[in-house]
Each structure stands twice: as structure tokens, then as C-alpha cells.
Amino acid sequence: MSAAARAPRKELPAWVLWRDRGGKLSPLRIAILAILFAPALWLLWDAIQLNLGPEPLNAAMHETGRWSIRFLIASLAVTPFGRILAWPRLYQIRRMVGLGALAWVLLHLVLYLADQNWIVTTAIVEIVKRFYLTIGFVAIAGLAVLGWTSTDGWMRRLGRRWKRLHRLIFPILVLAMLHAFIQAKSDVSQEVFLTGLLLWLLLWRLVPERWQAHFGALAALTAVSFLATVGIEYLWYALGTNLPAARVAMANFDLTFGPRPAVQPSIVAGCFLLLTLLRRLAGRLRAA
Structure with a gap:
């Protein structure tokens, strides 16, 4: 074996997101980067075109919060999607x-x-005083910790504890979704849709591994998550509003x-x- 082959592989810097672990340019990673950046361009265009309403800063704040939840749910969807497609x-x-x-x-x-x-003291007082802001900030702090410890170095340092932490x-x-509902x-409508997706992904992880790509198990899971989403929507309107x-x-x-x-997540699950x-x-077909 040559010295070059015996030498340990040098890890790429964390900011080189467009290359895979082997250092090769990755079309998949480039496409994901484009998807992650695209809503920012869309939001900027809406701001330039004055399409964000009478309070554009507030509207942009709510939209960035929704996109953060969407991408968090998308990160949870990677595992079932990869397993169903057999695409590690x-x-x-x-x-x-x-x-x-x-x-x-x-x-x-x-x-x-x-x-x-930009008055930090005012922001802190509001976060402490308002429950939905408190749980939102706790969710942000928790996500920051997970982001900080997401590197290969932290995985080696924490060992088995890394998986428990993440x-x-x-x-x-769940805290982020509750924050979004109260807000x-x-x-x-958006929150119910995202909750339906989240329920499906959470319930999928409770299914035994040998059934996680089985058509019948996925169909039953879709039905259960739909009924659970309807139930959550009902409870929200019953307990939090005066609507029927x-x-x-x-x-x-x-x-x-x-x-x-509440139905749309079932279509996605379909x-x-x-x-x-x-x-x-x-x-x-391959077997034939």
C-alpha cells in the first residue's frame, strides 16, 4: 500500500458545502444549497416589490420562522426518503x-x-413575559446547541451521547410548532399542514425498521397521521378560538x-x- 493510500483523509472545511466527503463536486449538495437559499431571494423580491403588506418587517419575520420549520421538517424527512428509495x-x-x-x-x-x-433589553423582557416567545426562544437555543455540536469532531468527542443529544x-x-400555532x-392553515407532516415523520420512526418501507405499513401510517392531524386541528379551534x-x-x-x-400532508405521504x-x-423488473 502506498504512503498516499495509508495517509488519513483530510477533512474538508465545514463551509465547503458543495463537495461530498470525498472532496468531489456534488450536484445533489449544490441543488440542496440552491433550495435553501431560494426563499431568501423570493422574500427579498417581495420586499422590493412592496408585497409584504403594511408591516413588511413583521411579515418577513413570520415568513423566516415558517421556513425554518419547513426545513427542519425536511431534515427529518431525509431518513425515510432515503430508506424508501434505498438511496443511502x-x-x-x-x-x-x-x-x-x-x-x-x-x-x-x-x-x-x-x-x-434593536433594543435588546426590550426583546428580553418580551421573551420572558410572553409564553409563546419564551418557548420559541427555548427552541432557538436548543437548535443552536444541536447546530454547534453537529460536526464530526463533536460526534467523536461525545460518542454515544451525541445521538441522545440530537x-x-x-x-x-414540538415547541417550535406550538410557538407557530399561538403566533x-x-x-x-400553514401550521396544521406542517403538523401533519411532522406527525407522519414522528410516527414513521416508531414503526419497526423492517416495516418502514412496506406499502401496507406506510398506508396505515398515513391514515393514522391524518386522523391525528384532524384531532389536533379540532382541539386548537375548540380550545383556542370561538370558531366551530x-x-x-x-x-x-x-x-x-x-x-x-389537514388533508394535504396525506397527499405528500401518498x-x-x-x-x-x-x-x-x-x-x-430487475429480477425478471
Whole structure:
């Protein structure tokens, strides 16, 4: 064996996001980077075009918060997507998507400080005084810790404890969703949709590993997550608003005016079911 082959592989700097672990240019990672940056360009264009309403800073703050949750949920979707497609290389982007979500949530915090005229003491008082801001800040702090310890060096340093630490992403996301629900008040369409996706991803992790890519198990999981999402939507409207919660819940079973937010995650989950069928069909064709 040559000296070059025996030499340990030099790790790439953390900021070289467009190359894989072997140092090669990665089209997949470049595409993910573009997706992570695209909403910022969209938001900037809306700001230039004065499409953010009478309070553009406040609107931008809420939108960055939503994108942080979207990308966090996307980071959780990498594992089931990679397993269903039998595409282990997809796992390499999980950290990148998670760090992208952290960047968005930090931008959300910066815009909140800007909305408070950069008076840090005022922002702190508001965070302590208002429950939804308190849990939102706890979620940001927890996500910052996970981002800081996401490097290979921290993985080696913490050993088995690293995985236990990073399982905190699940309660962090629950806090973030509760923060979003309280902030949204009566119109929680986006929040219900994201909650449905999160429920599916959480329940998928409870399914035994040998069934996680099985069509029947995924179909049952989709039905259970749909009913759970409807139940959460009902409880929110029943406990937090004066709107007729039962009528809102029953509307999810009527597609006359299109799928409601609680139904839409099931449509997304249907894509996983379709991928499972296509994978099974491809396997049979190869065997034939």
C-alpha cells in the first residue's frame, strides 16, 4: 500500500458545502444549497416589490420562522426518503438541511430584534413575559446547541451521547410548532399542514425498521397521521378560538372545495407510497 493510500483523509472545511466527503463536486449538495437559499431571494423580491403588506418587517419575520420549520421538517424527512428509495447517499445532506434551518431561525431572531428597534433589553423582557416567545426562544437555543455540536469532531468527542443529544430535535420541533400555532392565532392553515407532516415523520420512526418501507405499513401510517392531524386541528379551534371546531374538522372529509390543510400532508405521504410501489416494481423488473 502506498504512503498516499495509508495517509488519513483530510477533512474538508465545514463551509465547503458543495463537495461530498470525498472532496468531489456534488450536484445533489449544490441543488440542496440552491433550495435553501431560494426563499431568501423570493422574500427579498417581495420586499422590493412592496408585497409584504403594511408591516413588511413583521411579515418577513413570520415568513423566516415558517421556513425554518419547513426545513427542519425536511431534515427529518431525509431518513425515510432515503430508506424508501434505498438511496443511502441522500443521508449526506441531512446535516446541511438542518444547518440551513438553523440559519433561517437565526435570521428569524435577528428580524425580531430589528422589530424591537434593536433594543435588546426590550426583546428580553418580551421573551420572558410572553409564553409563546419564551418557548420559541427555548427552541432557538436548543437548535443552536444541536447546530454547534453537529460536526464530526463533536460526534467523536461525545460518542454515544451525541445521538441522545440530537434526539432533542423532536421536542424542539414540538415547541417550535406550538410557538407557530399561538403566533398564528385563528388562521393556522400553514401550521396544521406542517403538523401533519411532522406527525407522519414522528410516527414513521416508531414503526419497526423492517416495516418502514412496506406499502401496507406506510398506508396505515398515513391514515393514522391524518386522523391525528384532524384531532389536533379540532382541539386548537375548540380550545383556542370561538370558531366551530367540529365543522372545521368535518370539512376535512369533504373535498368539494379542494383538500384542506389537514388533508394535504396525506397527499405528500401518498408520494412516499407511490415511491414504495415504484421501487417494488423496479425490483421485480430487475429480477425478471
